Amino acid sequence: MFDVVIVGGGPVGLYLAALLLQEGVSVRVLEQRHQRENHSRAIGIHPPALNALDSVGVAAAMVGAGVQIRSGTAVSHGRTVGSMSFATVSDSFPFVLSLPQFMTESVLERRVHDLDASALRRGTRVMEVTDDGGLVTVALAAPEEDGSGSQITARLLVAADGARSLMRSLLDIPVLSKSYPDHYVMGDFAADCDHSEEAVLYLETGGIVESFPLPGKVRRWVVRMGSPAHGLDAGELSRLVYQRTGVRPDPATNTMLSAFTPRSTTACRLVAGRAVLIGDAAHEISPIGGQGMNLGWLDAAELAPIICASLSGSQVGWRLQDYAVRRSRAAVLARRQAEVNMSLGRPLAPAFLGLRNLAMGAVAGLPAANRLVARRFTMQ
Template identity: 35%
Template structure:
């Protein structure tokens, strides 16, 4: 059996960031990962202002911004007419924009200086023990692996909830909404540095800037047989192209769609993130929210960035009081710090889940008779100081870390 201060399960963005930050703060961390290669498990692209600020001390922000497209504003379009905008560049922020960058770039930036993951290892059980946390795993060849850790952090994404399902309760819900997505290397006619959100009678269609002048296109699928559904069926790419042409009124963009990837959305929130004092769930393992609005990966990164100093201070306290790197009983000060961290992160996750739910609702088809009046009302609101609320919400300004 191997021993370590902190064992991180999962080498995605949240797990990689946590391990790198712990190493930077002088805490030994071991990362185990089931994937044999670092190909991303999701396609998240947007990094919000609080995350960019949180990553700055470790140098990840500079590495990310060297390759990112910056999105200082977004415009809302209803039935082909621009009705208003949200502008992050008028908020008093260190980084008044959303940085758009491929997830692989984010993973490389946040993992810089951290430990190399132990790959090809599937964790099968995480068990509290008197002397720490026992982690049972198996390698790809079937051989058993086992660790004893002072703290175990589950950062595997949604699949990792199985590791804590017997230790903590939670709530989960699958939405009926389905979406299609593709990335284009070039996007003629799209406004530079601007996200375009089209709403109305057929459901949402979105266009987000990518580095190098590309665009990410996302459209909600109309249920089969519903108004606005494609009469001809067709492939995923054909249905996305049709949505881009009819909703966004961008035929030249639609003609560039060659493939599309369908996805659904879920909401899952654990009641707790700190379990038995030394098992901690972060990211999608603890709180999965709809990607519509782009806050899921950001929540996980903020979990990791704020957890690392809490764990580092706890280790320093144990070394001073017990002379041991792991296995010592956590102090009341550490328990209270973890409790404060948990309260803040759960509150932030619930806020993001509500925002994501609102985004999902707005992205559904609007009754045709009310689409134009609703668009006019939305535009009027965005021309008043009320616009500051969506600007704060969509830049994660309501997160406890902001």
């Protein structure tokens, strides 16, 4: 029997495990994947999340491996509309860190392994959850090698298994979903010789193109589309980027290609008996703006002390309910920011695009407004 079983060994589940393990809590992390996916996926880590990650001793390693984005520039028709500096957003981490998710997970997994080499159990699929009011029992699928299933019992269960959470279904927690009229395709390409460590937003008539630096002299390009872009290849994405920006990524250097249509999903409750939802299992946020993974880490940072208090015998029912209210509010704010980000990237007629660019340039030119926007963008 364990104190806590965490379902989901992604960045949020691993971070929560590290937080609890360093407090002496016995933890088992159940991850369905047999091995980590070597795709960049989520890349942006904001200052509040870096502060949280520092509490388990991994922020320095991540900063050392990533790219520090200290500013962003908006460009339209080859002219600079405005710039935004992150210099004032944090004393400790005055930047947005760009780091591929598989590298983030690798650092967190090493930390968990250092704290308890047996804590993470891969290739494990949960089939059923039973909560008797005192303990939670998780039934696991039978491993192929011996054909016999197993059970794990814990005092608490945390579901950190992502936006399409199986645990949420097993716990009979309904969700509210919202779709958007936005479609994107993104890809990672080698940067040219003028590789810069700033983010660039190209505000063009056909829709926004976003460009972010990654480690290893790589840049991610994200293009807003008018319809779903599944099936687009690297050459077609390169041509789209060139048509709107004048920059042509080399298709031969493409290492990741993905098309997506953003949506938001909110669980109707975050606490169910002795189980708690965190991260995308609790609230899926549009990836535009890079808030989802960060939001999950902040969930875990707030939840960990409540879990420790409950295991020591304290009555935490009211604290859990308060936690659920606060984290739901944080998710609403993140969703609204993502919706603003998406609205700024939608196609506009030339006249309206020019007016919007003038307004954005005026705001960027006011130091106080610039600082405020930078703080909002970095989840503060």
